[in-house]
Amino acid sequence: xNTTVDTANYGYVTARVxxxxxxxxxxxxxxxxVRMGPGEIARFMEETExxxxxxxxxxxxxxxxxxxxxxxxxxxxxxxxxLTFAGGELYENIARYLRKFDAWNVKTIxxxxxxxxxxxxxxxxxxxxxxxxxxxxxxxxESTSIEMVVEQLSNTIFGPALEAAYSDYEETDVLVPxxxxxxxxxxxxxxxxxxxxxxxxxxxxxxxxxxEIDFRNIRNALRLARSGADIxxxxxxxxxxxxxxxxxxxxxxxxxxxxxxxxxxxSYGSDLEGALDELEEADSLIEFERALDQALLEYTDALTNRxxxxxxxVIAYIRAKEREVDNIRAIARGKEAGLTGEQIEEELVIV
Amino acid sequence: xxxxxxxxxxxxxxxxxGQAAIPPATGAAIGFGLAAIGAGYAERSxxxxxxxxxxxxxxxxxxxxxxxxxxxxxxxxxxxxxFLLQ
Numbered sequence: 001x002n003t004t005v006d007t008a009n010y011g012y013v014t015a016r017v018x019x020x021x022x023x024x025x026x027x028x029x030x031x032x033x034v035r036m037g038p039g040e041i042a043r044f045m046e047e048t049e050x051x052x053x054x055x056x057x058x059x060x061x062x063x064x065x066x067x068x069x070x071x072x073x074x075x076x077x078x079x080x081x082x083l084t085f086a087g088g089e090l091y092e093n094i095a096r097y098l099r100k101f102d103a104w105n106v107k108t109i110x111x112x113x114x115x116x117x118x119x120x121x122x123x124x125x126x127x128x129x130x131x132x133x134x135x136x137x138x139x140x141x142e143s144t145s146i147e148m149v150v151e152q153l154s155n156t157i158f159g160p161a162l163e164a165a166y167s168d169y170e171e172t173d174v175l176v177p178x179x180x181x182x183x184x185x186x187x188x189x190x191x192x193x194x195x196x197x198x199x200x201x202x203x204x205x206x207x208x209x210x211x212e213i214d215f216r217n218i219r220n221a222l223r224l225a226r227s228g229a230d231i232x233x234x235x236x237x238x239x240x241x242x243x244x245x246x247x248x249x250x251x252x253x254x255x256x257x258x259x260x261x262x263x264x265x266x267s268y269g270s271d272l273e274g275a276l277d278e279l280e281e282a283d284s285l286i287e288f289e290r291a292l293d294q295a296l297l298e299y300t301d302a303l304t305n306r307x308x309x310x311x312x313x314v315i316a317y318i319r320a321k322e323r324e325v326d327n328i329r330a331i332a333r334g335k336e337a338g339l340t341g342e343q344i345e346e347e348l349v350i351v
Numbered sequence: 352x353x354x355x356x357x358x359x360x361x362x363x364x365x366x367x368x369g370q371a372a373i374p375p376a377t378g379a380a381i382g383f384g385l386a387a388i389g390a391g392y393a394e395r396s397x398x399x400x401x402x403x404x405x406x407x408x409x410x411x412x413x414x415x416x417x418x419x420x421x422x423x424x425x426x427x428x429x430x431x432x433x434f435l436l437q
Contacts, residue, residue, distance in 0.1 A: 015400040019407035
């Protein structure tokens, strides 16, 4: 693609994305939402960004389900929009990143088929923002066995990994091997396609993804270290990050103190300082994971400020939008379960 | 490409005029043209970003147009040079 077209396109896409980012719910909105009941939340959402989706789905669902499906559909709409805005290299990179919804959908379908959830229920839970076509997704939801799902996915990026993991699944009858295979296929594809000598914008994209992979590894490592379970950490290791080597991770997961010390001296040390302090003080993993999410968002935002005409604002928007959807869902589900406002507020990640 | 053309043009001017490499009026015209090209180049990405912002929020129209035409000032400076020479 012609470079002049590309630079102008970056301006166009980032301007649109920044306006949308600014329109996301802010702290005040969350404070209001936390005080509402599920019915009020639904009414509040009808007056915002989510109006179209709430109205479209209102006749089929109600209560918290309605909120959740409206959130998913809105998310898919916005991310599809991003692809229509972008061209050239930017398009390629966004599309590759949005494959994470393919991974999400495949997992949802496998879980749905495993629990005999029924076609409509599975279809409602899908987020149609990835690269899979609607026909493929519909065909997948019609599957009656996991074997059928795996077969139909044989031509996609998940094909080889799923086929390899299928025998494990047959032996143990748990979904963990399949879900791990999906995650790994997704991340290896994400960095695998990148050309040998990436251009400047693509280098930035790789940097962002590395951060995401590193943060995921940190989370997995801490969970393993805390649980003390005798699990081989390398089974959960996602390669492609810059922070850990597979062998290092194995040593570090045996000792939480050692791991936090290692993180403090890593390149993310200053970004993660708050999160690590919180971990040492509160000694709670939930707090730490929340702080980790926040740190990732802040890291992406810092890169956005440094490289304003790049893919960074787009990825920052995608992550922020996902957080918003997660937050609203947490509020609605929390209210439904009868949690208090303070308890829910602790779960929110607000940037 | 543009540079080569300009160089060829300048060579031709030197041959024609004999003494001054470029006559003042021609120099002013070249300056004006280059200023306009520069403004166009700058407006290209500002314009596309402005259209993006306006598409999301109509209220941005005023700011969008204002920011898009700011590089236009360079062209006015180019024009000022032309008037100074006359």
